[in-house]
Amino acid sequence: MKALKFFSKLCIFSFVSFIICYIGINIYAMIIPNLNITNNGTYYLFDNKDTLVYQGSSTSSWVDLKDIDEDLINAVIAIEDKKFYNHFGFDILRIGKAMITNIQTGHIVQGASTITQQLVKNLYLEFDKTWERKIKEAFLTIITELQYNKEEILEAYLNTINYGNGNYGVSNASKYYFNKDVSNLSLEEAIILAGIPKSPNKYNPVSNKEESLKRASIVAKALLNNEFINNDTYNNLNFNNIEIYGKNDKNNLQMLMYYQDAVYKELESLGISKETLETGGLKVYTNLDIEKQSALEKNILNTITQDKELQVASVIVDPETGKIEALTGGIDYGTSQYNRATESKRQVGSTMKPFLYYAALENNLTASSKFKSEYTIFNINNKESYSPTNYNDKYANKDITMAAAIAFSDNIYAVKTNLFLGVDRLVDTAKTVGIKENLSAVPSLALGTGEINILDYATGYTTLASGGYKKDLYFIRKIEDKDGNVIYTKENKKSLVLNPNYVYILNELLANTSSSAFKDYTSATASTIASKLSRKYSIKTGTTASDYWTVGYNKDDLMLIWIGYDNNREFTKSYGYMTKNIWADTMEEIQSDISNNWYETPDNVVGVILDSVTGEVTNNEERAVVYYYLKGSEPLISSASTIDNEKKKN
DSSP states (O other), X not given: OHHHHHHHHHHHHHHHHHHHHHHHHHHHHHHSOOOOOSSOOOOEEEOTTSOEEEOSOOTTTOOOGGGSOHHHHXXXXXXXXXXXXXXXXXXXXXXXXXXXXXXXXXXXXXXXXXXXXXXXXXXXXXXXXXXXXXXXXXXXXXXXXXXXXXXXXXXXXXXXXXXXXTOBSHHHHHHHHHSSOTXXXXXXXXXXXXXXXXXXXXXXXXXXXXXXXXXXHHHHHHHHHTTSSOHHHHHTOOOTTOOOOOOOTTTOOTTHHHHHHHHHHHHHHTTOOHHHHHHTTOEEEEOOOHHXXXXXXXXXXXXXXXXXXXXXXXXXXXXXXXXXXXXXXXXXXXXXXOOTTTSOOEEOGGGGHHHHHHHHHHTTOOTTOEXXXXXXXXXXXXXXXXXXXXXXXXXXXXEEEHHHHHXXXXXXXXXXXXXXXXXXXXXXXXXXXXXXXXXXXXXXXGGTOSEEOHHHHHHHHHHHHTTSEXXXXXXXXXXXXXXXXXXXXXXXXXXXXXXXXXXXHHHHHHHGGGOTTOBSSSBOTTGGGXXXXXXXXXXXXXXXXXXXXXXXXOSSOEXXXXXXXXXXXXXXXXXXXXXXXXXXXXXXXXXXXXXXXXXXXXXXEEEEEEETTTOSOOOOGGGEEEEEEETTXXXXXXXXXXXXXXXXXX
């Protein structure tokens, strides 16, 4: 009897408490300003001119509920919240079923969030699973239901939910995935869209079409079970002929998402999670140069036209600041989201040689130092032999200079230089310039047998392109919160790690790779693109059995590009032209409005006119080139052959 009385009192107390809380919340909801549900709290991504590149829903892309395809509305309700119009923010029965299922399985396999709860969570809350967050969610859900009617809540949900690949809201998603206005979707397209929000990365048809269609079949079944479609319609659904567009109309760049993914990765390194980014209304200001990104993508697509399995990774950097202004991590983000620019490591081939030759210059070798270029078997520690070959097995069979070895990319000269210096020297130089990869100190490293990530590699090359200053490469220059408060600003730090005199000499040597003066047993490696170049660049190409590289720069831009297959499949030598032509076409386009701004000759460097291959005094104008030396190390020749720096500058 006492237990019955206690239970009755408890019920009365609970009921009265509920009424008081309910009345209190109603009064509170009436006196406070309405919650803003017309603006999602997602991030805003800006380029280097502060132009908005990616955003969540805004008034410009907001679409009224009456203008949204009815099939899409029905599909969303069927799969997300079938009792949406009949509950007050919470589906109690669904919550109970989910709790039982989760208890039985021992882990969370089923959720019970209503559309209103999801809207509140996406707009105002972090995605943590604390009790504090759950209480806030419940409170805000009730407030939202009190302040807005169901149509307004549904409209806000459809316009702010994440549909993956940087698309927030049905209008953006419809145009991105199907190139259609949201009012003109087919039933199948509406079903696919409705299935995405459960897991935008997994179920969107660009990133994972197979999983997207599996999810679509579940949505279709929900439509049937809730009598939004009949059996005939259900049985006649056809997803096989759905065409996925997968482009952003504003920029229409199929590789731009690789840059955005790289920005995500940098945000995480700064301690900002994706969840915080997508709920905090953050404004992320990047170094993205749309014009350079567009030029890069256009020239890649114009060159790589036949082989659909061939992949590409490339990056454009401002050498002065370390700003990453353009990036591609694959040929098509819609086909593969694997970002080869940030994730993969590839053998770099002969593009490793500039770091070797800087070490050589620093250790008293000069541009005219000679080794014999001939087929050579190297005995390593009297235990093993190493027999590298030159490209196409072509050898000078005579002494050649460092200048010629760089222009021709002579492998024998490079290995001899590496062994002469000691194999640790190249590894140490790579670390000095900022390359983080743990490279092996072996003779073959001079030929680029080490595998390096392209961004890691770009750091090292930026040190050369900037005159010897090591700096961090970065995508993000500033971050603001939703109120405009600056919460992060990139601090530009650089340190002089190389001797600027030797860097200048090296950059001049690399400019010879496109010179017609270097023609002997072979031609300069970039001579095939010389006719395209209207200004001076340091260029180095690199080739392995399954990798092609071109790296080049001047004072204004540094660009690295790699092509190859993900499975390291070998490909024909004819493909070697691709990286060089993409590089040349892109660099010439992005520098079309820039004067030929080459590096200023240091006061302590002198130029001498010599034969391109022998390094001797010559009367052959076609083979005469300028060799640069640190003053005091130049050969003793007639003063008429020495270039006065002041005259050269004038």
